[in-house]
Amino acid sequence: MNNTFEAVARKWHADQAAKPDKWKPDHAGRVIRSLELHIFPDLARRQIGEIMPLEVLGLLQRLEAAGKHDTAHKVYDVVNQVFRYAVMLRLCIFNPAAELRGELAQVEQKHYRTITDPEKIGGLLRALDGYTGSPQTRALLQLSPYVFARPSELRLLRWCEIDWEARQYRKDGEEMKNGIGHIVPLSRQAIAILEGLKPVTGHHEFVFANIGSKKPLSEGAARKALARLGFLDQITPHGFRHMASTRLNEMGFNSDWIERQLAHKDPNATRTAYNHAEYLEQRAEMVQAWADYLDGLKAQSGILQQTGG
Structure with missing residues (x-):
């Protein structure tokens, strides 16, 4: 198995998307697009076992600096799942994303405008x-x-x-x-x-x-x-x-x-x-x-x- 981050991420994605009770097609599409937009350009060819926490944090903080706080949290969740998958397959000794828990700025809960009067x-x-x-x-x-x-x-x-x-x-x-x-x-x-x-x-x-x-x-x-x-x-x-x-x-x-x-x-x-x-x-x-x-x-x-x- 090719152990680059992109190869492992796509294998994880395919496994999740194949489970009928796991993801809907539109959600599966959003997940892979988030990786293609925000993670693959920097980490695609890196061996997944060599990626360090600060590298992942840098990509997430770049999103935060652009004001995309909600996106940063969503991308973090995806990356965290990819690394957990890699650890399970013994392609990583540890999950570098797990070390970043709490490092991102908290996102205020979204409240939809409504009329109740x-x-x-x-x-x-x-x-x-x-x-x-x-x-x-x-x-x-x-x-x-x-x-x-x-x-x-x-x-x-x-x-x-x-x-x-x-x-x-x-x-x-x-x-x-x-x-x-x-x-x-x-x-x-x-x-x-x-x-x-x-x-x-x-x-x-x-x-x-x-x-x-x-x-x-x-x-x-x-x-x-x-x-x-x-x-x-x-x-x-x-x-x-x-x-x-x-x-x-x-x-x-x-x-x-x-x-x-x-x-x-x-x-x-x-x-x-x-x-x-x-x-x-x-x-x-x-x-x-x-x-x-x-x-x-x-x-x-x-x-x-x-x-x-």
Whole structure:
């Protein structure tokens, strides 16, 4: 076996990517690209057993100096796993990355901008209804607060994943961040939005397809639309999840139902997989109550706007 850092790293990467329960294809792509961009240019041809901690630290600190603190931590995690793999194969006497634990600057926890004040939520919903861009983008914005799925999950929704009779859509584990399949019950309001979009993109694979390319809307489409509406400084596409989670908890809904609807991974390590239909009946009732609540806020916002209140 070629014992250069690149050869060992690619062997490790191939082993991990081959495990069906380990990585999704898009994650595997991000991992190898991070190595190709930030590590291989300097360490690719080095014998992995000869690399010292300070060499690795220098590459990570270069990222920090460029203001890429989050990237530095992610690259460190990857490099650390490569060296652990090499130690396991007895290609290294020790893991030089392990010596660097605590050397990188701490990254502040990311907080997504969101709106939780009921009156402001109502104003936001009215603004989303008034969006004058493409019908696909408007529908994506309108559906986001009702469904509160991860932005990528919703943006990549396919028509074939929607069960109209059951009023739900289903996502395979390969497309979910946690690798676990997910059933999402839909409110009457969400179904109406999707039905309204069907004449526009129903003949395409993706619900939110670009008419020209037939590909789904870009990752930045929702952000650009929120910016155009003047709301991006108050809420991000991901912020709809936090908005729903905060309000639903305050409204007294069962936290297990909320967490399952958000497709958060079960923190109980003894459970290897969710039942796809876990709390499905309760979640269906919850999302309908949530949709009705949102419509009430939107109507109240309209009354306040008309009266100048």
